[in-house]
Amino acid sequence: MKLMMNNGCIKPPQIIILIFLAVLLGLAYFLKMDLAGLFNESLIKLVMNGVLVLSLIPMLNAGAGMNFGLPVGITGGLIGMCIAVNFRLAGWPGFFMSLLLSVAICGILGWIYGLILNRVKGREEIAGTFIGLSLIPLMNYFWTLAPFQNRQMLYPIGGQGLRPKITLEPYFYNILDNFSLVKLGPLEIPLGLLGFYGLICLGLYLFFRTKAGRAAMATGENEAFARLSGIDIAGARLLAIILSTVIAGIGICVYSQSYGFIQLYDAPLAMYFPAISAVLIGGSNGRRAFIFQAALGAYLLQTIYLLTVPIANEILVPEITEILRTLITYSIILYALLYRERQRGSGHEN
Amino acid sequence: MKINAQDYKFFNIEIVVPIVFLLLSFGAWQFSGLSGAFVLNQVIIRFIRDGILVLSLVIPVVAGMGLNFAVIVGAMCTQAALLFVINYQVAGVAGILLVIFLSIIFSLLAGLAIGYVLNRVKGKEMIVTIIIGFLANSIYQLVFLVGFGTFIPVINEEIILSRGIGVRNAVDLSMYRNTIDKLWLFKIGEIEFPLFMILVVLLFAGMIYYLLNTRFGQEIKAVGSSHEKAEIAGINVDLIRIKALILSTVLAALGQLVFLQNIGMFDVYTAHMNADVISCAALLAGGASIKSAKIRHALIGVFLFHTLFIVSPQAGQNLFHNAALGEYFRSFVAYGTIAFALIVNIKHEDKRLVVSPPL
Numbered sequence: 001m002k003l004m005m006n007n008g009c010i011k012p013p014q015i016i017i018l019i020f021l022a023v024l025l026g027l028a029y030f031l032k033m034d035l036a037g038l039f040n041e042s043l044i045k046l047v048m049n050g051v052l053v054l055s056l057i058p059m060l061n062a063g064a065g066m067n068f069g070l071p072v073g074i075t076g077g078l079i080g081m082c083i084a085v086n087f088r089l090a091g092w093p094g095f096f097m098s099l100l101l102s103v104a105i106c107g108i109l110g111w112i113y114g115l116i117l118n119r120v121k122g123r124e125e126i127a128g129t130f131i132g133l134s135l136i137p138l139m140n141y142f143w144t145l146a147p148f149q150n151r152q153m154l155y156p157i158g159g160q161g162l163r164p165k166i167t168l169e170p171y172f173y174n175i176l177d178n179f180s181l182v183k184l185g186p187l188e189i190p191l192g193l194l195g196f197y198g199l200i201c202l203g204l205y206l207f208f209r210t211k212a213g214r215a216a217m218a219t220g221e222n223e224a225f226a227r228l229s230g231i232d233i234a235g236a237r238l239l240a241i242i243l244s245t246v247i248a249g250i251g252i253c254v255y256s257q258s259y260g261f262i263q264l265y266d267a268p269l270a271m272y273f274p275a276i277s278a279v280l281i282g283g284s285n286g287r288r289a290f291i292f293q294a295a296l297g298a299y300l301l302q303t304i305y306l307l308t309v310p311i312a313n314e315i316l317v318p319e320i321t322e323i324l325r326t327l328i329t330y331s332i333i334l335y336a337l338l339y340r341e342r343q344r345g346s347g348h349e350n
Numbered sequence: 351m352k353i354n355a356q357d358y359k360f361f362n363i364e365i366v367v368p369i370v371f372l373l374l375s376f377g378a379w380q381f382s383g384l385s386g387a388f389v390l391n392q393v394i395i396r397f398i399r400d401g402i403l404v405l406s407l408v409i410p411v412v413a414g415m416g417l418n419f420a421v422i423v424g425a426m427c428t429q430a431a432l433l434f435v436i437n438y439q440v441a442g443v444a445g446i447l448l449v450i451f452l453s454i455i456f457s458l459l460a461g462l463a464i465g466y467v468l469n470r471v472k473g474k475e476m477i478v479t480i481i482i483g484f485l486a487n488s489i490y491q492l493v494f495l496v497g498f499g500t501f502i503p504v505i506n507e508e509i510i511l512s513r514g515i516g517v518r519n520a521v522d523l524s525m526y527r528n529t530i531d532k533l534w535l536f537k538i539g540e541i542e543f544p545l546f547m548i549l550v551v552l553l554f555a556g557m558i559y560y561l562l563n564t565r566f567g568q569e570i571k572a573v574g575s576s577h578e579k580a581e582i583a584g585i586n587v588d589l590i591r592i593k594a595l596i597l598s599t600v601l602a603a604l605g606q607l608v609f610l611q612n613i614g615m616f617d618v619y620t621a622h623m624n625a626d627v628i629s630c631a632a633l634l635a636g637g638a639s640i641k642s643a644k645i646r647h648a649l650i651g652v653f654l655f656h657t658l659f660i661v662s663p664q665a666g667q668n669l670f671h672n673a674a675l676g677e678y679f680r681s682f683v684a685y686g687t688i689a690f691a692l693i694v695n696i697k698h699e700d701k702r703l704v705v706s707p708p709l
Contacts, residue, residue, distance in 0.1 A: 119696070120692065122696075126416075126474075127696065130692055133685040136685075137678040137682035144674065160672070319491075319516070320495075320496050323495065326487075327485070330484045330488055334481045334485055337471060
């Protein structure tokens, strides 16, 4: 709360979201839903999606804008997991191997992505969107043609090409979720999962305390000033973009182990808008973001998603949840874009 | 602008991109094994369907606003008008006229709103139009999937889902289908020329060409090259930009109307979905950039892009024994063209900024 106050008080999106959440909670209470169960699930959802939300922070703070090219990082993570599953690595070795491979692949992808984004400085968002969108069909080729051997990953008929949904049941399904799960009455607190999330938060926090992190931060705050103080702008941005991509890769590994499936093909397209709107709901102004804001935003957004499903099932039209979700997501991103530009543009417009 | 054009004479996007598309489509056509007459017929049909939508993108580019991904909103305006008219069961010529009238009204209002929004985000129009498109799609779904049958009275039960709320996924337009497509149909060998519709598309092209050469068009060009200079010349920059966007949205709405009547089936929730990306990619394929677009780019682009679009699934089937690969290739070409144009153009923009004083 304190951080949010410092950052120019609570803005309309947060008020709307909080009211919406309160209404949903009230409804959930009156519909006699299992509130403890919902709380347990909300913690898992927080981490499941929260790492992807965290991945946006380095790029935002380095002045490279909201990462609409999140599919780049997600793709790297998916390749890592697919390789681990291909060699039938189960349990912890499988999960760690996935993480390791994801980090390596995302490092390379992030480096290329960063080089491209450095060429289109100031227009990263639109360029990132289309880099992500054109990477998806390219990767579809990879998923179809790559020589994976594990029969459980391939289409049952024909045996060519990976399935759109690969089950992780025999490998590392819920491995983090169930790691040191503490039960307090009806509440289940996934300490291992939260610990993992905390570790990534801590890592990010420490990164912004290092020299390289400070340089990235300064670049985002005032590029001209940073250049004058001798900071290598392109290098700082490149580092931040690589870091963002790597965390996105880790994020999709965490997501998949919770969800139980590796989702390939067009699935990454459904992930980047919710992640971006989460960091904005947390109170980021679209130009800077704190770790706290990312965590808060992810929690609020995921709790709303969680609550809307059973409530909408009680109403006649089940599609309304999905529509409301997208409506919230896009309105918040649009609002942030408008608000941010007005702040920046107010100087020369008047 | 003239100096700029000379600088890149040897690697001119305007010539290189269409040639690449020509080679790609020719290669894919060779592998597809489709007959030339079939491909040409299909391309002519696509030219009629998508021509006006692609043309609608030209004016915002000239006005310096980049690719207007919000043409999808214009498309949705037409679909909304169509659904309302079908709901109130206005048939025949009166129905068609009412659809045209309503879609122009809706798209006028939408264009006004989008133009107003875009004036607040100068320099970042493209990403904002993308988000506006998605947001409008959510609102559209809310109105037609939830609104119909709850707060909008249903008169025509045929278009409503069996639960009584929401419009069906597909609405038949057979009463309007191909009413004007078959006018003045000429046949030369196996190739069919629906001359009337080709003339309609060319008429729109001519109108935009004429418009860009009037005083209003000169003002749009001035705004597109520099806001400051335009303002010094006494042009109301914001107003011109709003007008350009309204024109674009209305044209997109009319384009979607032609598109739908040609197809004759109306997928309520998906018919508009890729209208923006495909039209933008087609415009760029013709040699336009996000900084400059001419009518000829739109007309050439539709031909080149849709040729590739028609032959690539079959080529994928023949080359890899998997039609899905051709499908992926199609979407890669659509998105990749736009990504490429963005990366190349923004780099050039940077170089220009160094020469001229910063904005």
